[in-house]
Amino acid sequence: MPILSIESSCDETACAVLENGRALLASVVASQMDIHARYGGVFPEVASRQHVLSIVPVVEQALAEAKISLQDVDAIAATRGPGLAGSLVVGLNAAKGLALGSGKPLIGVNHLEGHLYAAWLHPASEQNPPPPPQFPLMALLVSGGHTEIDLMTGHLTYQRLGATLDDAAGEAFDKVARMLGLPYPGGPLVEKAAESGDPRAFVFKRPKTDGRWDFSFSGLKTAVLYAVRDLEKAGKPIPVSDLAASFQATVVDALIAKTVDAAREHGVKEILLAGGVSANGPLRQAFLQLQNDGFTVHIPRLAYCTDNAAMIAAAGWFRHQAGERAALDVDVLPTWPLS
Numbered sequence: 001m002p003i004l005s006i007e008s009s010c011d012e013t014a015c016a017v018l019e020n021g022r023a024l025l026a027s028v029v030a031s032q033m034d035i036h037a038r039y040g041g042v043f044p045e046v047a048s049r050q051h052v053l054s055i056v057p058v059v060e061q062a063l064a065e066a067k068i069s070l071q072d073v074d075a076i077a078a079t080r081g082p083g084l085a086g087s088l089v090v091g092l093n094a095a096k097g098l099a100l101g102s103g104k105p106l107i108g109v110n111h112l113e114g115h116l117y118a119a120w121l122h123p124a125s126e127q128n129p130p131p132p133p134q135f136p137l138m139a140l141l142v143s144g145g146h147t148e149i150d151l152m153t154g155h156l157t158y159q160r161l162g163a164t165l166d167d168a169a170g171e172a173f174d175k176v177a178r179m180l181g182l183p184y185p186g187g188p189l190v191e192k193a194a195e196s197g198d199p200r201a202f203v204f205k206r207p208k209t210d211g212r213w214d215f216s217f218s219g220l221k222t223a224v225l226y227a228v229r230d231l232e233k234a235g236k237p238i239p240v241s242d243l244a245a246s247f248q249a250t251v252v253d254a255l256i257a258k259t260v261d262a263a264r265e266h267g268v269k270e271i272l273l274a275g276g277v278s279a280n281g282p283l284r285q286a287f288l289q290l291q292n293d294g295f296t297v298h299i300p301r302l303a304y305c306t307d308n309a310a311m312i313a314a315a316g317w318f319r320h321q322a323g324e325r326a327a328l329d330v331d332v333l334p335t336w337p338l339s
């Protein structure tokens with residue numbers, strides 16, 4: 001039987017219906033991006049109010065698209081954290097209400113775990129889906145708030161080998177976008193600008209960290225800032241495309257190098273890339289190239305990279321299979337590490 005899932009950790013109100021842990025019957029995402037764009041970032045109070053407005057229509061639309069009723073689902077999964085408390089509360093409480101009203105079990109899911117399980121998803125209409133990831137696997141999670149490398153030796157187990165010491169990769173994309181005069185959310189616009197740029201126009205050093213598999217992006221971000229300032233002081237035009245391409249190439253290089261090193265060190269052949277930044281074309285391409293070096297690479301389809309409820313259903317399905325149930329008084333966990 002299917003699982004119904006809800007995601008509301010940031011500025012997307014989402015609901016999905018999933019079968020067998022992989023086959024997606026419906027995935028509805030109501031984005032608030034246009035509303036927050038005028039503030040240059042997510043405005044938490046506005047986000048939670050928008051979730052309140054969207055949650056019921058989004059759940060109704062997902063059930064309608066999946067052509068099932070609430071009674072047809074096996075369990076209800078919802079994101080408990082990490083994320084904005086006021087946003088999480090709306091989705092989790094909606095899930096509790098649905099679980100109480102229908103008598104179905106409730107499952108609390110970690111949003112970061114959801115990002116990783118997006119790699120298991122495929123549309124239910126697809127006859128021959130790609131094989132699912134196998135264990136052990138090395139997972140690189142690159143999102144707006146997190147950047148970390150996790151070793152998974154089985155379902156739902158994570159050993160964090162390294163993480164960013166400062167900015168997350170997505171956050172660095174967004175901040176660099178702002179420096180280059182690109183509007184929020186900047187990540188996809190940096191990628192777009194970089195398409196016509198020269199990645200060798202500016203030489204940014206690969207960020208150094210003491211921890212072998214840790215990341216750091218704040219120095220790189222500052223290097224871009226100084227390059228822009230120097231050009232402005234000299235009265236020269238800002239080569240936005242070249243700066244975007246050079247910055248992006250440095251990030252991709254750092255992400256690839258550490259993930260491959262961690263995989264080789266642990267004798268792992270399966271690599272998984274996930275999180276909002278995994279929507280980045282050059283990053284996806286660079287990871288897919290690793291297949292030539294004997295790695296099996298898993299990347300979620302584009303639609304499942306940024307926040308959605310389908311990924312929460314996938315993780316929730318495996319937790320449900322493991323016999324996990326949440327009490328109806330569970331609370332949100334705004335800071336909740338994966339491991």
Ligand SMILES: Nc1ncnc2c1ncn2[C@@H]1O[C@H](COP(=O)(O)OP(=O)(O)OP(=O)(O)O)[C@@H](O)[C@H]1O
Pocket residue numbers: 010082083111112115142143144145146169170171173174185186187188191275276277278279280281305306307
């Ligand atoms: N094509 C792209 N290239 C680079 N970055 C991108 C691209 N698409 C999205 N991003 C970045 O991904 C981030 C959004 O990802 P996601 O929705 O997973 O973040 P989040 O949910 O806010 O954070 P977290 O998952 O850590 O809680 C943003 O920083 C955005 O700029």
Ligand SMILES: [Mg+2]
Pocket residue numbers: 111115143144276306307
């Ligand atoms: Mg996210």
